[in-house]
Amino acid sequence: PGKLYVVATPIGNLEDITQRALSTLQQVDFIAAEDTRNASRLLNHFSIKKKCIAYHDHNENSQSGKLIEQLIAGQNIALISDAGTPLINDPGYHLVKQCREQGINVVPIPGACAIIAALSAAGVATDQFYFGGFVPAKQQARLAVFKKLTEQTFTSVYYESTHRIIASLTDLQTSMGEQQQIVIGRELTKTFETFFAGTVAKTLDWIQADRNQQKGEFVLIIAGVEQNSEIDQKSMALLAKLKAYMP
Ligand code: SAM
Numbered sequence: 001p002g003k004l005y006v007v008a009t010p011i012g013n014l015e016d017i018t019q020r021a022l023s024t025l026q027q028v029d030f031i032a033a034e035d036t037r038n039a040s041r042l043l044n045h046f047s048i049k050k051k052c053i054a055y056h057d058h059n060e061n062s063q064s065g066k067l068i069e070q071l072i073a074g075q076n077i078a079l080i081s082d083a084g085t086p087l088i089n090d091p092g093y094h095l096v097k098q099c100r101e102q103g104i105n106v107v108p109i110p111g112a113c114a115i116i117a118a119l120s121a122a123g124v125a126t127d128q129f130y131f132g133g134f135v136p137a138k139q140q141a142r143l144a145v146f147k148k149l150t151e152q153t154f155t156s157v158y159y160e161s162t163h164r165i166i167a168s169l170t171d172l173q174t175s176m177g178e179q180q181q182i183v184i185g186r187e188l189t190k191t192f193e194t195f196f197a198g199t200v201a202k203t204l205d206w207i208q209a210d211r212n213q214q215k216g217e218f219v220l221i222i223a224g225v226e227q228n229s230e231i232d233q234k235s236m237a238l239l240a241k242l243k244a245y246m247p
Helices: 017-029 035-046 060-072 093-101 114-122 139-150 165-176 200-209 230-243
Strands: 004-005 028-034 052-054 077-080 106-109 129-134 153-163 181-186 195-200 217-221
Touching: 004 017, 004 093, 017 077, 017 106, 017 181, 028 035, 035 052, 060 077, 060 093, 093 106, 106 195, 114 181, 114 195, 139 165, 153 165, 153 200, 165 200, 181 200, 195 200
Parallel strands: 004 077, 004 106, 028 052, 028 077, 129 153
Antiparallel strands: 153 217, 181 195, 181 217
8 A cells, every 4th residue: 555644834934844745745646735725835836746636624534535545556645734734733633543544554744833833932831731722712612721721730732813812812811810921922934923921911912002913823822830839839838737727
Protein backbone atom coordinates (compact mmCIF):
# COMPACT_ATOMS: atom_id res chain seq x y z
CA PRO A 1 0.00 0.00 0.00
CA GLY A 2 0.92 3.66 -0.28
CA LYS A 3 1.45 6.03 2.60
CA LEU A 4 -0.59 8.88 3.98
CA TYR A 5 1.52 11.95 4.74
CA VAL A 6 -0.04 14.39 7.18
CA VAL A 7 1.63 17.62 6.14
CA ALA A 8 1.66 20.82 8.23
CA THR A 9 1.48 24.05 6.22
CA PRO A 10 2.10 27.65 7.37
CA ILE A 11 -0.35 29.53 9.65
CA GLY A 12 0.34 32.81 7.84
CA ASN A 13 3.95 33.32 6.89
CA LEU A 14 4.68 31.11 3.89
CA GLU A 15 8.34 30.90 4.83
CA ASP A 16 7.27 28.59 7.63
CA ILE A 17 6.79 25.68 5.23
CA THR A 18 9.43 23.01 5.82
CA GLN A 19 11.76 21.50 3.23
CA ARG A 20 10.27 18.15 4.01
CA ALA A 21 6.72 19.43 3.48
CA LEU A 22 7.74 20.77 0.05
CA SER A 23 9.44 17.59 -1.07
CA THR A 24 6.55 15.47 0.21
CA LEU A 25 3.98 17.58 -1.63
CA GLN A 26 6.11 17.25 -4.75
CA GLN A 27 6.48 13.49 -4.47
CA VAL A 28 3.00 12.24 -3.57
CA ASP A 29 0.53 11.09 -6.22
CA PHE A 30 -2.06 13.62 -5.13
CA ILE A 31 -3.10 15.92 -2.29
CA ALA A 32 -6.25 15.75 -0.19
CA ALA A 33 -6.93 19.33 0.89
CA GLU A 34 -9.46 20.98 3.19
CA ASP A 35 -10.04 23.60 0.51
CA THR A 36 -8.68 23.02 -2.97
CA ARG A 37 -8.57 26.74 -3.80
CA ASN A 38 -6.48 27.52 -0.73
CA ALA A 39 -4.28 24.57 -1.56
CA SER A 40 -3.75 25.81 -5.13
CA ARG A 41 -2.63 29.17 -3.82
CA LEU A 42 -0.05 27.51 -1.58
CA LEU A 43 1.11 25.10 -4.29
CA ASN A 44 1.37 27.88 -6.89
CA HIS A 45 3.52 29.90 -4.55
CA PHE A 46 5.99 27.03 -4.37
CA SER A 47 5.57 26.10 -8.07
CA ILE A 48 4.22 22.66 -7.23
CA LYS A 49 1.85 21.17 -9.77
CA LYS A 50 -0.19 18.44 -8.18
CA LYS A 51 -3.72 17.16 -8.37
CA CYS A 52 -5.83 18.22 -5.37
CA ILE A 53 -9.07 16.69 -4.17
CA ALA A 54 -11.37 18.10 -1.48
CA TYR A 55 -11.37 16.53 1.94
CA HIS A 56 -13.31 18.61 4.45
CA ASP A 57 -15.68 18.39 7.40
CA HIS A 58 -18.67 17.77 5.14
CA ASN A 59 -17.32 14.90 3.06
CA GLU A 60 -14.83 13.45 5.52
CA ASN A 61 -16.83 10.25 6.00
CA SER A 62 -17.51 9.42 2.37
CA GLN A 63 -14.15 10.65 1.14
CA SER A 64 -12.16 8.61 3.69
CA GLY A 65 -13.34 5.31 2.19
CA LYS A 66 -12.27 6.36 -1.30
CA LEU A 67 -8.89 7.56 -0.10
CA ILE A 68 -8.32 4.31 1.78
CA GLU A 69 -9.00 2.36 -1.44
CA GLN A 70 -6.47 4.50 -3.28
CA LEU A 71 -3.88 4.04 -0.55
CA ILE A 72 -4.41 0.28 -0.64
CA ALA A 73 -3.97 0.44 -4.42
CA GLY A 74 -0.52 1.93 -3.80
CA GLN A 75 -1.09 5.67 -4.14
CA ASN A 76 0.83 8.02 -1.83
CA ILE A 77 -1.35 10.83 -0.55
CA ALA A 78 -0.60 14.07 1.31
CA LEU A 79 -3.26 15.51 3.61
CA ILE A 80 -3.19 19.27 4.19
CA SER A 81 -5.57 21.73 5.84
CA ASP A 82 -6.06 25.45 5.28
CA ALA A 83 -3.43 26.35 7.84
CA GLY A 84 -1.12 24.67 10.26
CA THR A 85 -1.25 21.06 11.32
CA PRO A 86 -4.07 18.86 9.97
CA LEU A 87 -6.32 17.24 12.61
CA ILE A 88 -5.58 20.01 15.09
CA ASN A 89 -9.10 21.42 14.91
CA ASP A 90 -9.00 20.60 11.24
CA PRO A 91 -10.24 17.66 9.15
CA GLY A 92 -8.41 14.34 8.98
CA TYR A 93 -9.39 12.33 12.03
CA HIS A 94 -11.59 9.82 10.17
CA LEU A 95 -8.98 9.19 7.54
CA VAL A 96 -6.06 8.77 9.91
CA LYS A 97 -8.10 6.52 12.21
CA GLN A 98 -9.13 4.30 9.32
CA CYS A 99 -5.56 4.15 8.02
CA ARG A 100 -4.38 2.99 11.44
CA GLU A 101 -7.13 0.38 11.59
CA GLN A 102 -6.17 -0.95 8.16
CA GLY A 103 -2.44 -1.00 8.85
CA ILE A 104 -1.71 1.78 6.34
CA ASN A 105 1.36 3.85 7.16
CA VAL A 106 0.62 7.39 8.37
CA VAL A 107 3.61 9.71 8.36
CA PRO A 108 3.51 13.09 10.12
CA ILE A 109 5.38 15.96 8.44
CA PRO A 110 5.42 18.41 11.36
CA GLY A 111 5.44 22.17 11.10
CA ALA A 112 3.45 25.23 12.12
CA CYS A 113 0.66 24.99 14.68
CA ALA A 114 -0.96 28.07 16.19
CA ILE A 115 -1.21 26.70 19.75
CA ILE A 116 2.46 25.81 19.88
CA ALA A 117 3.55 29.07 18.25
CA ALA A 118 1.52 31.04 20.80
CA LEU A 119 2.72 29.04 23.80
CA SER A 120 6.34 29.26 22.72
CA ALA A 121 6.33 33.06 22.92
CA ALA A 122 3.68 33.84 25.55
CA GLY A 123 5.83 33.67 28.66
CA VAL A 124 3.48 31.41 30.59
CA ALA A 125 4.22 28.02 32.15
CA THR A 126 4.27 25.46 29.36
CA ASP A 127 5.57 22.38 31.13
CA GLN A 128 1.96 21.21 31.24
CA PHE A 129 -0.97 22.61 29.31
CA TYR A 130 -4.51 21.82 28.32
CA PHE A 131 -5.81 22.53 24.82
CA GLY A 132 -9.58 23.09 24.71
CA GLY A 133 -10.05 23.60 20.95
CA PHE A 134 -12.38 26.45 20.03
CA VAL A 135 -14.10 28.34 22.83
CA PRO A 136 -17.76 27.24 22.62
CA ALA A 137 -19.96 29.48 20.47
CA LYS A 138 -22.86 29.54 22.95
CA GLN A 139 -22.60 31.72 26.03
CA GLN A 140 -23.89 29.18 28.56
CA ALA A 141 -21.33 26.61 27.45
CA ARG A 142 -18.61 29.24 27.39
CA LEU A 143 -19.31 30.40 30.95
CA ALA A 144 -19.30 26.77 32.13
CA VAL A 145 -16.02 26.00 30.37
CA PHE A 146 -14.31 29.03 31.90
CA LYS A 147 -15.80 28.34 35.33
CA LYS A 148 -14.11 24.94 35.33
CA LEU A 149 -10.75 26.57 34.67
CA THR A 150 -10.84 28.24 38.08
CA GLU A 151 -9.60 24.88 39.38
CA GLN A 152 -7.05 24.27 36.65
CA THR A 153 -3.47 24.49 37.92
CA PHE A 154 -1.85 24.39 34.50
CA THR A 155 -2.05 26.63 31.46
CA SER A 156 -5.09 26.34 29.17
CA VAL A 157 -5.13 27.22 25.49
CA TYR A 158 -8.10 27.91 23.19
CA TYR A 159 -8.74 28.99 19.62
CA GLU A 160 -11.03 31.94 19.10
CA SER A 161 -12.30 33.82 16.06
CA THR A 162 -12.67 37.50 15.40
CA HIS A 163 -16.49 37.30 15.77
CA ARG A 164 -16.47 36.24 19.39
CA ILE A 165 -13.22 37.44 20.91
CA ILE A 166 -14.88 40.23 22.96
CA ALA A 167 -17.79 38.04 24.04
CA SER A 168 -15.34 35.34 25.11
CA LEU A 169 -13.16 37.70 27.09
CA THR A 170 -16.24 39.18 28.77
CA ASP A 171 -17.46 35.71 29.78
CA LEU A 172 -13.98 34.75 30.87
CA GLN A 173 -14.02 37.74 33.19
CA THR A 174 -17.44 36.78 34.56
CA SER A 175 -16.36 33.20 35.24
CA MET A 176 -12.80 33.70 36.42
CA GLY A 177 -12.68 37.28 37.74
CA GLU A 178 -11.01 40.40 36.38
CA GLN A 179 -7.64 39.54 37.84
CA GLN A 180 -7.21 36.31 35.86
CA GLN A 181 -3.96 36.44 33.89
CA ILE A 182 -4.20 35.72 30.18
CA VAL A 183 -2.19 36.11 27.00
CA ILE A 184 -3.61 36.77 23.57
CA GLY A 185 -1.64 35.74 20.50
CA ARG A 186 -3.14 37.38 17.44
CA GLU A 187 -2.31 36.97 13.74
CA LEU A 188 0.74 34.87 14.55
CA THR A 189 3.50 34.87 11.93
CA LYS A 190 1.56 37.50 9.92
CA THR A 191 2.15 41.21 9.39
CA PHE A 192 0.06 42.31 12.35
CA GLU A 193 1.22 39.70 14.81
CA THR A 194 0.44 40.91 18.33
CA PHE A 195 0.87 39.52 21.81
CA PHE A 196 -0.94 41.04 24.76
CA ALA A 197 -0.41 39.75 28.27
CA GLY A 198 -2.20 40.94 31.39
CA THR A 199 -5.33 40.54 33.47
CA VAL A 200 -8.62 39.89 31.64
CA ALA A 201 -9.77 43.38 32.65
CA LYS A 202 -6.69 45.03 31.11
CA THR A 203 -6.95 42.88 28.00
CA LEU A 204 -10.60 43.86 27.52
CA ASP A 205 -9.74 47.55 27.89
CA TRP A 206 -6.97 47.21 25.34
CA ILE A 207 -8.94 45.25 22.77
CA GLN A 208 -12.07 47.37 23.10
CA ALA A 209 -10.06 50.54 22.61
CA ASP A 210 -8.70 49.45 19.23
CA ARG A 211 -10.93 47.90 16.58
CA ASN A 212 -7.93 46.66 14.65
CA GLN A 213 -6.99 44.41 17.54
CA GLN A 214 -10.36 42.68 17.27
CA LYS A 215 -9.64 41.43 13.78
CA GLY A 216 -7.90 38.28 12.66
CA GLU A 217 -7.16 34.96 14.27
CA PHE A 218 -6.59 34.45 17.97
CA VAL A 219 -5.05 32.05 20.40
CA LEU A 220 -6.27 32.62 23.94
CA ILE A 221 -3.98 31.45 26.72
CA ILE A 222 -5.26 31.31 30.28
CA ALA A 223 -2.76 30.98 33.10
CA GLY A 224 -3.33 28.20 35.60
CA VAL A 225 -4.46 29.12 39.08
CA GLU A 226 -1.53 29.83 41.42
CA GLN A 227 0.26 26.57 41.71
CA ASN A 228 0.15 26.31 45.47
CA SER A 229 3.38 28.05 46.16
CA GLU A 230 5.24 27.40 49.41
CA ILE A 231 3.85 30.52 51.00
CA ASP A 232 0.32 29.56 50.02
CA GLN A 233 0.69 26.18 51.60
CA LYS A 234 2.07 27.77 54.79
CA SER A 235 -0.83 30.24 54.93
CA MET A 236 -3.30 27.45 54.37
CA ALA A 237 -1.79 25.43 57.21
CA LEU A 238 -1.88 28.47 59.48
CA LEU A 239 -5.50 29.18 58.60
CA ALA A 240 -6.41 25.59 59.33
CA LYS A 241 -4.81 25.89 62.78
CA LEU A 242 -6.49 29.23 63.50
CA LYS A 243 -9.85 27.78 62.59
CA ALA A 244 -9.73 25.65 65.70
CA TYR A 245 -9.75 28.82 67.83
CA MET A 246 -12.61 30.47 65.98
CA PRO A 247 -15.99 30.66 67.72
N1 SAM B 1 -4.75 23.45 12.28
C1 SAM B 1 -4.51 24.79 12.75
C2 SAM B 1 -3.23 24.83 13.58
O1 SAM B 1 -2.42 23.92 13.47
O2 SAM B 1 -3.03 25.79 14.31
C3 SAM B 1 -5.71 25.34 13.48
C4 SAM B 1 -6.96 25.38 12.64
S1 SAM B 1 -8.34 26.08 13.39
C5 SAM B 1 -9.62 25.67 12.27
C6 SAM B 1 -8.21 27.79 13.07
C7 SAM B 1 -7.98 28.61 14.34
O3 SAM B 1 -6.62 28.49 14.71
C8 SAM B 1 -8.22 30.09 14.18
O4 SAM B 1 -9.57 30.44 14.39
C9 SAM B 1 -7.34 30.67 15.26
O5 SAM B 1 -7.97 30.59 16.52
C10 SAM B 1 -6.15 29.70 15.23
N2 SAM B 1 -5.12 30.21 14.32
C11 SAM B 1 -4.77 29.74 13.11
N3 SAM B 1 -3.79 30.49 12.57
C12 SAM B 1 -3.52 31.46 13.47
C13 SAM B 1 -2.62 32.57 13.50
N4 SAM B 1 -1.81 32.82 12.48
N5 SAM B 1 -2.61 33.36 14.60
C14 SAM B 1 -3.44 33.13 15.63
N6 SAM B 1 -4.31 32.11 15.65
C15 SAM B 1 -4.36 31.29 14.59
